[in-house]
Amino acid sequence: MERRRRHATIIGSVALLAVTVGCTADGDATATPAGQSTVSAAPAAAGLPQVVARLQPSVVTVRTGQGLGSGVVFRDGGLVLTNEHVVGDQREVELALADGTRVPARVVAADAVTDLAVLRAERTDLPPAPLRAELPAPGEPVVALGSPLGFLNSVTAGIVSGVGREIPGSASQGNALVDLIQTDAAISPGNSGGALADYSGRVVGINDAYLPPQTGAVSIGFAIPVATAVDIADDLLDDGKVTQPYLGVAVTRLTAEIARSLGAATDRGVLVRAVAGDGPAAAAGLRPGDIITGLAGDRTETLEGFLGALRGVEPGQRLPVTYLRGSDRRSTTVTPTAATR
Incomplete structure (x- = not known):
């Protein structure tokens, strides 16, 4: 199911x-x-x-x-x-x-x-x-x-x-x-x-x-x-x-001011605030300051959009990620693990 x-x-x-x-x-x-x-x-x-x-x-x-x-x-x-x-x-x-x-x-x-x-x-x-x-x-x-x-x-x-x-x-x-x-x-x-x-x-x-x-x-x-x-x-x-998927990344809302300070060409996305050093996001190359614009084929222009893209995600599922690092557009794949108690 x-x-x-x-x-x-x-x-x-x-x-x-x-x-x-x-x-x-x-x-x-x-x-x-x-x-x-x-x-x-x-x-x-x-x-x-x-x-x-x-x-x-x-x-x-x-x-x-x-x-x-x-x-x-x-x-x-x-x-x-x-x-x-x-x-x-x-x-x-x-x-x-x-x-x-x-x-x-x-x-x-x-x-x-x-x-x-x-x-x-x-x-x-x-x-x-x-x-x-x-x-x-x-x-x-x-x-x-x-x-x-x-x-x-x-x-x-x-x-x-x-x-x-x-x-x-x-x-x-x-x-x-x-x-x-x-x-x-x-x-x-x-x-x-x-x-x-x-x-x-x-x-x-x-x-x-x-x-x-x-x-x-x-x-x-x-x-x-x-x-x-x-x-x-x-x-x-x-x-x-x-069963909770674990990405190892903390995201927050992206404001126009933060986007400008990062040299990003858009303020539509979610800001990567922190990355767990041994987590799936770090393994995929994501860093604090990156702006995630897409996850699992869905656009993530807002925090709600990012969380909504996680619906139905299972541990072990390979997720395509698009993101900005400054003005550079990049893509990677993250594979969430299962959260542990």
């Missing part, structure tokens, strides 16, 4: 900072942890409570033997997305709903590398949240919904601080969390697995982790883009596992 995939393990993060997953609220959480967006106009501030009220029935609290986290109903039939670190090795959990009721749920499948898990509630009438496939733009206002530190149905607000982020140190601890949404909406233990939503009430991400204050950070949190999460959930539902 051909798999739909928006997420790939692009580059392992360097262990620079301790990162705390906003997972269970029992105090045991420790260090671990795209193109043009179609952005809906934000409603007036007076309408935000109504937007939150409509979305809250689709956001649940996930109770386990070790503590609690959050989850998002993403499909009919009681299917819920949450983080793998929320459920751990549990196979049966309890969901606390916005109306105060509780319902048992089963862990269908989980993946530690992508830090995602799919639950199936015993109630099949839970309302799926509206989902937004496009990445939000930096500066766009967002709200985070979940149950931080056991405060059920909590809401915090902020903006999108950036996209295409990776969690520092995640690769060294067994995860490889990349291509994330960064936000300054407060995320705390218990928020993990909850919703990051735009001001029209559509979920744009699944909250995952934050940098704790002892690192010197102030309101730096991360969410997995919901399109990535749903594609991974489809793999988990189909096969019970996710």
Whole structure:
């Protein structure tokens, strides 16, 4: 079966900072942890409570033997997305709903590398949240919904601080969390697995982790883009596992200013920010400062285009790459390997 995939393990993060997953609220959480967006106009501030009220029935609290986290109903039939670190090795959990009721749920499948898990509630009438496939733009206002530190149905607000982020140190601890949404909406233990939503009430991400204050950070949190999460959930539902291709390259948005500084003739492409020394991209000859304009036969004029070109890519598949190095147009072939835990 051909798999739909928006997420790939692009580059392992360097262990620079301790990162705390906003997972269970029992105090045991420790260090671990795209193109043009179609952005809906934000409603007036007076309408935000109504937007939150409509979305809250689709956001649940996930109770386990070790503590609690959050989850998002993403499909009919009681299917819920949450983080793998929320459920751990549990196979049966309890969901606390916005109306105060509780319902048992089963862990269908989980993946530690992508830090995602799919639950199936015993109630099949839970309302799926509206989902937004496009990445939000930096500066766009967002709200985070979940149950931080056991405060059920909590809401915090902020903006999108950036996209295409990776969690520092995640690769060294067994995860490889990349291509994330960064936000300054407060995320705390218990928020993990909850919703990051735009001001029209559509979920744009699944909250995952934050940098704790002892690192010197102030309101730096991360969410997995919901399109990535749903594609991974489809793999988990189909096969019970996710196989991630590893390219060994970190890419970011290319601006006109950066393109000019590099002497490039175009600002349409994605900038290679870092290359793992022993990864497939390095073996293919890619270097920091290169501008990737095509991957696997698809044009990659934007970050979303690059990530979209990775859909269906399997480890071992030879991928043609076109890129610019300064004003020189070049091509090569990269063969991704399988990501390791």
